[in-house]
Amino acid sequence: MSTPAKRRLMRDFKRMQQDAPSGVSASPLPDNVMSWNAVIIGPADTPFEDGTFRLILQFDEQYPNKPPTVKFISEMFHPNVYASGELCLDILQNRWSPTYDVSSILTSIQSLLNDPNILSPANVEAANLYKDHRSQYVKRVRETVENSWNEDDLDDDLDDDDIDED
Amino acid sequence: MSDSDDHDEDHEYQSFEFESDYEDEYFDNQSENSSSSTRSHNERVSPSKTSTSFNEWTLPKFILTVFLDKYQKLKDSKLGGCTDDDLLILLHYKRWQADEVINDFFDNPKKLFEQAGLPVPPQKSANHLKSTTSFDCSVCCESYKQVMVYELSCSHRYCLFCYHHYIYNELSTGKLIHCIQPDCALTIPHGDIDKIFDIVEHDSSIIKITKPLNENRLLVASAKIFVDSQSTYKWCPAPDCKGFTELVSSATFDEATLDYKDISIIPIVRCAESHEFCFSCNYENHLPCPCWVVKKWIKKCQDDSETINWIDANTSACPNCLSSIEKNGGCNHMTCKKCHHEFCWVCLGNWSEHNNSYYKCNKFEQDMSEIEMKKSKSRLTLQRYLHFYKRFTIHESSMQGDLKVLKQINNVAVMYLESRRKDSSVTSLAWSDIQFLPDAIRALSNGRKTLKWTYCFAYYLMDSNFQEIFESNQDYLNRTVEDLSEIFEKITTTSTKGDSDIVKLIMKNKTKIINLSNTISLRQKTLIDGAYHNLKEGLMKFDA
Numbered sequence: 001m002s003t004p005a006k007r008r009l010m011r012d013f014k015r016m017q018q019d020a021p022s023g024v025s026a027s028p029l030p031d032n033v034m035s036w037n038a039v040i041i042g043p044a045d046t047p048f049e050d051g052t053f054r055l056i057l058q059f060d061e062q063y064p065n066k067p068p069t070v071k072f073i074s075e076m077f078h079p080n081v082y083a084s085g086e087l088c089l090d091i092l093q094n095r096w097s098p099t100y101d102v103s104s105i106l107t108s109i110q111s112l113l114n115d116p117n118i119l120s121p122a123n124v125e126a127a128n129l130y131k132d133h134r135s136q137y138v139k140r141v142r143e144t145v146e147n148s149w150n151e152d153d154l155d156d157d158l159d160d161d162d163i164d165e166d
Numbered sequence: 167m168s169d170s171d172d173h174d175e176d177h178e179y180q181s182f183e184f185e186s187d188y189e190d191e192y193f194d195n196q197s198e199n200s201s202s203s204t205r206s207h208n209e210r211v212s213p214s215k216t217s218t219s220f221n222e223w224t225l226p227k228f229i230l231t232v233f234l235d236k237y238q239k240l241k242d243s244k245l246g247g248c249t250d251d252d253l254l255i256l257l258h259y260k261r262w263q264a265d266e267v268i269n270d271f272f273d274n275p276k277k278l279f280e281q282a283g284l285p286v287p288p289q290k291s292a293n294h295l296k297s298t299t300s301f302d303c304s305v306c307c308e309s310y311k312q313v314m315v316y317e318l319s320c321s322h323r324y325c326l327f328c329y330h331h332y333i334y335n336e337l338s339t340g341k342l343i344h345c346i347q348p349d350c351a352l353t354i355p356h357g358d359i360d361k362i363f364d365i366v367e368h369d370s371s372i373i374k375i376t377k378p379l380n381e382n383r384l385l386v387a388s389a390k391i392f393v394d395s396q397s398t399y400k401w402c403p404a405p406d407c408k409g410f411t412e413l414v415s416s417a418t419f420d421e422a423t424l425d426y427k428d429i430s431i432i433p434i435v436r437c438a439e440s441h442e443f444c445f446s447c448n449y450e451n452h453l454p455c456p457c458w459v460v461k462k463w464i465k466k467c468q469d470d471s472e473t474i475n476w477i478d479a480n481t482s483a484c485p486n487c488l489s490s491i492e493k494n495g496g497c498n499h500m501t502c503k504k505c506h507h508e509f510c511w512v513c514l515g516n517w518s519e520h521n522n523s524y525y526k527c528n529k530f531e532q533d534m535s536e537i538e539m540k541k542s543k544s545r546l547t548l549q550r551y552l553h554f555y556k557r558f559t560i561h562e563s564s565m566q567g568d569l570k571v572l573k574q575i576n577n578v579a580v581m582y583l584e585s586r587r588k589d590s591s592v593t594s595l596a597w598s599d600i601q602f603l604p605d606a607i608r609a610l611s612n613g614r615k616t617l618k619w620t621y622c623f624a625y626y627l628m629d630s631n632f633q634e635i636f637e638s639n640q641d642y643l644n645r646t647v648e649d650l651s652e653i654f655e656k657i658t659t660t661s662t663k664g665d666s667d668i669v670k671l672i673m674k675n676k677t678k679i680i681n682l683s684n685t686i687s688l689r690q691k692t693l694i695d696g697a698y699h700n701l702k703e704g705l706m707k708f709d710a
Binding site: 004 | 328
């Protein structure tokens with residue numbers, strides 16, 4: 001059944017396929033258009049360069065009047081990302097506008113990577129290192145970047161586990 | 167008992183004399199006096215001397231007085247080139263400080279207009295709400311053949327449905343609402359918000375009735391936020407009540423010093439719908455109990471095992487056949503549905519033995535406790551607690567019953583008036599002829615509320631002679647409340663039988679109902695005034 005939220009998400013998908021912003025990609029799950037997998041490539045000339053960070057976007061029927069819940073599933077070391085992968089970004093909370101779509105959400109997150117907001121830290125350690133020990137911070141970020149490359153293998157393992165359980 | 171300088175014994179004497187005076191009036195006064203019945207529920211039941219003053223508000227009245235008054239003044243001062251919509255937005259932006267609007271307007275109008283999200287003069291607002299053909303809305307991605315769209319001077323155009331959703335979400339902030347486009351700062355005028363809602367929610371492009379400005383959705387939302395954020399304003403805690411109250415002045419009392427003796431400083435206030443509540447603890451009118459006693463009592467009631475208390479307090483086994491009975495309204499004269507045994511709900515004794523000493527079962531007998539002395543002391547404390555708790559909850563649940571009656575009574579009133587109208591002997595008939603019924607129920611409910619809290623009061627009270635005076639005042643009030651409650655129970659059970667019966671019953675009991683409700687209000691006042699004086703003089707003390 002087609003609902004306003006689903007129709008809008010299908011348009012978002014078309015737009016992502018036709019002219020995706022550089023460094024981001026996203027697509028709905030094959031069986032559920034309300035859940036999306038997304039990948040953000042760390043922008044060049046930043047500590048996050050070449051990282052492949054994976055996210056889940058969960059929409060509800062209120063979309064686009066309410067923002068989706070967005071969560072990193074890759075390990076992140078960033079002042080505005082919680083340990084759970086949830087992130088603290090104004091346009092996903094009180095500054096949401098119904099004109100935003102998947103592509104603008106992802107580009108916003110992409111630019112947040114190298115431009116963290118230290119005033120409202122979700123990860124205090126990351127915020128402190130960013131402020132006072134930048135080299136330490138870069139080192140920790142690089143570790144997550146390297147880990148992000150190995151995730152495909154890790155993910156396959158997870159899938160195998162799921163099958164075993166079934 | 168009016169003067170606090172009275173000698174102790176005068177207190178006692180006067181208190182009883184007053185009661186007996188009234189007793190005569192209650193039984194002898196046979197003349198109808200409907201005007202006095204309206205008085206009872208309008209009076210605030212609190213000690214005669216009270217230092218609390220307050221304003222009762224409703225949202226429309228508040229918006230009119232606090233917001234729109236400034237708007238009217240600003241309109242009169244004629245700021246050049248401003249439309250009414252602009253003025254309202256400027257005022258809202260400046261948090262209804264008309265002086266600031268005027269100052270900024272003459273200081274730097276360009277900046278003011280920009281900040282408030284208005285097109286800078288000489289550019290005028292060009293907002294359009296119109297029907298258009300073949301339109302693709304970029305928010306919902308619908309392709310409409312024909313649709314209503316809205317746009318501000320910025321020409322960012324979206325379909326009305328999307329605007330409706332968007333505004334609906336934004337209203338909760340109470341702030342001015344801007345164009346959907348996130349980097350566009352233009353403000354949607356208040357009137358347009360209501361227009362958009364009216365069109366979408368009524369599914370018609372013709373607006374028949376324009377809502378008055380004091381019911382404007384954004385102004386209402388804004389006023390709500392204002393009330394929430396101010397400590398001198400509080401919403402009425404009564405269920406479904408939309409009124410709120412502003413505390414203008416009250417005696418300051420320090421909650422930390424539990425020992426205060428003056429219950430007249432408890433800030434009992436009333437909302438626009440005549441619900442009384444305590445501004446300090448945001449609970450219903452809990453006089454004669456001080457707030458700290460209320461807090462303690464509620465905590466105690468919550469701490470003790472809920473289920474046992476509930477079963478013990480809300481159900482009783484029929485003394486004859488032992489089936490569990492829950493009382494859901496009416497008076498304390500119970501008849502078991504199963505075995506038709508008649509008993510008193512309070513003491514579970516035979517009803518036939520109750521005739522004269524009817525409300526003796528109200529008092530906690532110290533003699534009884536002497537037998538209990540053999541048993542462990544903790545058991546006694548529990549029993550004492552349960553004694554008061556049970557009576558407290560009996561009145562609480564009876565109040566719920568009264569609420570149900572209040573709902574039914576309007577039908578009864580209509581039935582009564584209809585039937586009287588058909589009667590040709592009756593020449594003049596007015597709605598006020600039946601008004602004594604709802605008035606009486608309110609008096610009954612208020613009486614019960616006070617009565618309810620007297621049990622909490624009595625639980626924490628130290629033993630003294632004045633406690634006995636208090637208890638006999640409690641008895642008097644209890645008796646009148648029960649009498650009135652019994653009449654209402656008769657009326658509601660008869661109301662299903664038909665018009666003629668109910669009219670006869672109401673005609674027969676009219677005087678009695680009016681007198682009883684007056685008596686309730688008076689006795690309630692006596693009880694609270696008595697508690698006030700005795701506490702103040704240190705004649706009664708709490709066992710903290």
